[in-house]
Amino acid sequence: MAKNAIVGQSGGPTSVINSSLAGVFQACQSRGAGTVYGMCNGIAGLLEERVVDLSKTLRSSLEIELLKRTPSSYLGSCRYKLPTPEEDEETYIKLFRILEKLDIGWFFYIGGNDSMDTICKLSDYAKATGSPIRFMGVPKTIDNDLMVTDHTPGYGSAAKYIGVVMKELVRDATVYGTKYVTIVEIMGRNAGWLTAASALARSEDCEGVDMICLPEIPFNVENFIAKVERMQKNSASIVIAVSEGVKLADGRYVCELADDARFVDAFGHKSLTGTARYLANRVAAALDTKTRSIELSTLQRCAAHMTSRTDITEAYQVGGAAVKAASEGHTGEMIALKRLSNDPYQCTTEPHDVHEVANFEKKVPLDWINADHTDMTEKFLAYARPLVQAELTPMFIDGLPRHIYLK
Amino acid sequence: MAKNAIVGQSGGPTSVINSSLAGVFQACQSRGAGTVYGMCNGIAGLLEERVVDLSKTLRSSLEIELLKRTPSSYLGSCRYKLPTPEEDEETYIKLFRILEKLDIGWFFYIGGNDSMDTICKLSDYAKATGSPIRFMGVPKTIDNDLMVTDHTPGYGSAAKYIGVVMKELVRDATVYGTKYVTIVEIMGRNAGWLTAASALARSEDCEGVDMICLPEIPFNVENFIAKVERMQKNSASIVIAVSEGVKLADGRYVCELADDARFVDAFGHKSLTGTARYLANRVAAALDTKTRSIELSTLQRCAAHMTSRTDITEAYQVGGAAVKAASEGHTGEMIALKRLSNDPYQCTTEPHDVHEVANFEKKVPLDWINADHTDMTEKFLAYARPLVQAELTPMFIDGLPRHIYLK
Numbered sequence: 001m002a003k004n005a006i007v008g009q010s011g012g013p014t015s016v017i018n019s020s021l022a023g024v025f026q027a028c029q030s031r032g033a034g035t036v037y038g039m040c041n042g043i044a045g046l047l048e049e050r051v052v053d054l055s056k057t058l059r060s061s062l063e064i065e066l067l068k069r070t071p072s073s074y075l076g077s078c079r080y081k082l083p084t085p086e087e088d089e090e091t092y093i094k095l096f097r098i099l100e101k102l103d104i105g106w107f108f109y110i111g112g113n114d115s116m117d118t119i120c121k122l123s124d125y126a127k128a129t130g131s132p133i134r135f136m137g138v139p140k141t142i143d144n145d146l147m148v149t150d151h152t153p154g155y156g157s158a159a160k161y162i163g164v165v166m167k168e169l170v171r172d173a174t175v176y177g178t179k180y181v182t183i184v185e186i187m188g189r190n191a192g193w194l195t196a197a198s199a200l201a202r203s204e205d206c207e208g209v210d211m212i213c214l215p216e217i218p219f220n221v222e223n224f225i226a227k228v229e230r231m232q233k234n235s236a237s238i239v240i241a242v243s244e245g246v247k248l249a250d251g252r253y254v255c256e257l258a259d260d261a262r263f264v265d266a267f268g269h270k271s272l273t274g275t276a277r278y279l280a281n282r283v284a285a286a287l288d289t290k291t292r293s294i295e296l297s298t299l300q301r302c303a304a305h306m307t308s309r310t311d312i313t314e315a316y317q318v319g320g321a322a323v324k325a326a327s328e329g330h331t332g333e334m335i336a337l338k339r340l341s342n343d344p345y346q347c348t349t350e351p352h353d354v355h356e357v358a359n360f361e362k363k364v365p366l367d368w369i370n371a372d373h374t375d376m377t378e379k380f381l382a383y384a385r386p387l388v389q390a391e392l393t394p395m396f397i398d399g400l401p402r403h404i405y406l407k
Numbered sequence: 408m409a410k411n412a413i414v415g416q417s418g419g420p421t422s423v424i425n426s427s428l429a430g431v432f433q434a435c436q437s438r439g440a441g442t443v444y445g446m447c448n449g450i451a452g453l454l455e456e457r458v459v460d461l462s463k464t465l466r467s468s469l470e471i472e473l474l475k476r477t478p479s480s481y482l483g484s485c486r487y488k489l490p491t492p493e494e495d496e497e498t499y500i501k502l503f504r505i506l507e508k509l510d511i512g513w514f515f516y517i518g519g520n521d522s523m524d525t526i527c528k529l530s531d532y533a534k535a536t537g538s539p540i541r542f543m544g545v546p547k548t549i550d551n552d553l554m555v556t557d558h559t560p561g562y563g564s565a566a567k568y569i570g571v572v573m574k575e576l577v578r579d580a581t582v583y584g585t586k587y588v589t590i591v592e593i594m595g596r597n598a599g600w601l602t603a604a605s606a607l608a609r610s611e612d613c614e615g616v617d618m619i620c621l622p623e624i625p626f627n628v629e630n631f632i633a634k635v636e637r638m639q640k641n642s643a644s645i646v647i648a649v650s651e652g653v654k655l656a657d658g659r660y661v662c663e664l665a666d667d668a669r670f671v672d673a674f675g676h677k678s679l680t681g682t683a684r685y686l687a688n689r690v691a692a693a694l695d696t697k698t699r700s701i702e703l704s705t706l707q708r709c710a711a712h713m714t715s716r717t718d719i720t721e722a723y724q725v726g727g728a729a730v731k732a733a734s735e736g737h738t739g740e741m742i743a744l745k746r747l748s749n750d751p752y753q754c755t756t757e758p759h760d761v762h763e764v765a766n767f768e769k770k771v772p773l774d775w776i777n778a779d780h781t782d783m784t785e786k787f788l789a790y791a792r793p794l795v796q797a798e799l800t801p802m803f804i805d806g807l808p809r810h811i812y813l814k
Binding site (some may be wrong): 043177203310388402405 | 422431447489571576580584704705792806809812
């Protein structure tokens with residue numbers, strides 16, 4: 001049997017995707033893999049044979065600790081959609097030839113929906129062609145929208161970051177005691193998991209966020225303005241968390257309503273930015289109040305200075321569990337997190353057929369949103385609170401957190 | 408002599424303005440003041456006799472530690488411009504009557520330029536009318552634009568936050584290895600101190616920011632685009648820090664060039680937001696590259712989860728030093744920070760005539776900016792590095808930093 005392993009990272013970055021890489025790397029070493037290769041820029045880079053020997057770039061346990069604390073994808077990422085073998089078998093032939101040349105037995109891919117689609121296709125092709133290479137998926141996404149798994153590594157840290165900054169923004173927004181509407185735009189195209197995390201801000205020492213708008217609920221601009229007007233009768237400062245992906249009943253994104261909507265970028269990607277800005281302008285025009293829009297933008301996916309230790313630990317664990325599964329003969333599976341209990345929080349890992357994950361999307365259950373569509377219910381909070389517990393302190397050098405990067 | 412003290416907070420919030428409040432409160436208690444009052448919403452609230460007895464709201468050393476870790480102004484703030492006695496003596500008569508009723512001997516005001524103008528006017532009026540009340544200013548502003556003082560409490564923490572997130576954003580932006588221009592908009596209307604802090608990101612483990620644009624240097628959009636084009640020949644991902652206040656040679660703000668510039672808000676304040684967005688749109692239109700604009704917005708002034716311990720300690724010290732000076736008979740002065748040496752960093756406090764501070768603005772020296780106007784020189788880094796050293800860890804409860812607030 002081939003003795004080397006290869007690991008890649010794909011899709012959007014998170015604060016803890018490198019902790020999964022550390023988990024895969026160390027488990028490969030302890031389970032007797034030969035060389036552990038990293039794909040540069042995921043499968044797109046692999047097709048160009050751009051790989052590194054990870055033992056040459058991660059040379060000490062200190063460097064592995066730094067890796068866990070470094071945001072974004074250490075190996076680089078890609079947004080490459082693998083064609084089906086029917087569409088383009090050449091790519092498969094090329095890819096398997098490269099893998100055979102590197103003497104690969106185990107293949108790990110850390111990513112979200114699209115990455116699981118890649119694992120799906122490669123493991124199916126391997127089975128169909130009799131290749132012994134085992135393909136395992138390692139879940140990763142701040143969006144928390146993967147099926148089968150209780151939650152995704154990356155979500156807990158992004159949720160913690162959002163809870164922390166919403167608490168700070170609530171304090172900041174109340175300072176003048178004057179009429180003020182702050183609208184904070186949070187990532188999430190179709191699923192509102194991240195925006196929902198703003199509900200964590202409410203606590204003994206914080207009034208919390210006044211309104212939470214998820215893409216799961218059709219959005220009506222006039223109703224929104226009317227709600228703000230009602231709320232401002234009781235409280236001068238109103239803080240609102242709104243998902244970038246909120247849509248009207250007819251399916252149009254709210255940000256499409258803006259005059260200046262630069263909705264399709266140079267690469268043809270729909271850009272959802274501008275939802276909070278549009279709503280802040282509408283509120284300012286309709287009501288006698290100062291407004292401010294804030295986009296958390298990429299800060300929410302790379303704030304490695306404020307990670308959840310629960311999340312970073314689980315990200316490491318799913319990496320290790322994927323290696324264990326591969327070493328025991330599994331292929332075509334993704335490691336899911338399975339919650340055993342909330343209090344005390346207990347969670348384990350188990351492999352699942354990747355066909356159940358690829359290309360599906362898990363949304364926030366509607367009964368986790370209150371009847372007024374302005375807040376999350378206790379069900380959500382009981383789900384989310386364990387995921388943001390505890391911290392992993394950065395290693396500070398000269399006042400800033402130390403990272404590690406592939407030069 | 409009157410035996411009570413009063414303290415207020417004014418102007419924009421910072422992460423450490425409450426540490427100065429803690430310093431004033433504890434020094435007043437140790438130097439024998441009677442009741443220590445807090446003005447709610449600064450002098451505007453005082454004129455409505457909205458005050459609190461701080462010993463009733465800050466009841467333990469734990470609550471004072473939480474106060475140091477709580478962003479924004481605990482007492483609330485205001486943007487109230489005191490008229491001159493010639494314009495409106497009634498306000499002075501009213502204010503001094505309130506102070507006499509509260510039996511105030513020492514008056515402390517924590518704030519920036521405008522707040523020092525208030526101290527200036529009140530102490531001048533007290534001298535002119537023979538009032539024995541002593542008025543002391545405590546410096547505070549993330550903008551670092553006060554004269555006389557080496558730096559301002561609040562700047563070090565905002566600078567540290569900016570350094571930290573720029574390092575994280577650089578990692579995030581390089582992930583796909585594709586052409587990508589990230590433009591980050593940082594606060595600073597006329598002085599570029601905060602934007603300059605993005606230079607701290609460059610270190611052994613980070614390529615750093617590629618271009619830094621301060622309001623001290625006239626801005627030319629075409630030159631900017633040409634520089635980006637040149638830089639992108641060497642590096643696909645370019646990260647740029649731009650001050651919200653960059654201006655053309657003719658004095659217009661760059662953000663005024665945007666079609667949708669909502670430049671004057673409902674209250675008549677010029678709003679500088681949109682600079683990065685405008686530039687990102689211009690770059691995307693001119694060059695074959697993806698772009699993203701990010702506004703750090705109010706996050707940079709309230710990120711109490713990432714403060715500089717040096718800053719928070721100095722913020723506490725200037726509060727205490729103001730009380731010491733008042734107790735020794737000083738009035739009409741602001742406590743300045745005086746740097747004794749860079750390495751090792753040593754800094755002390757000294758009172759300065761507030762007339763030297765009020766209504767002036769300190770800009771970044773031009774020889775701290777490189778000849779190409781794209782980066783800071785070592786002089787700036789030697790100045791800024793000591794100010795971001797060390798951390799004050801939040802007290803985490805249930806996964807989020809604990810604050811304290813005045814209900």
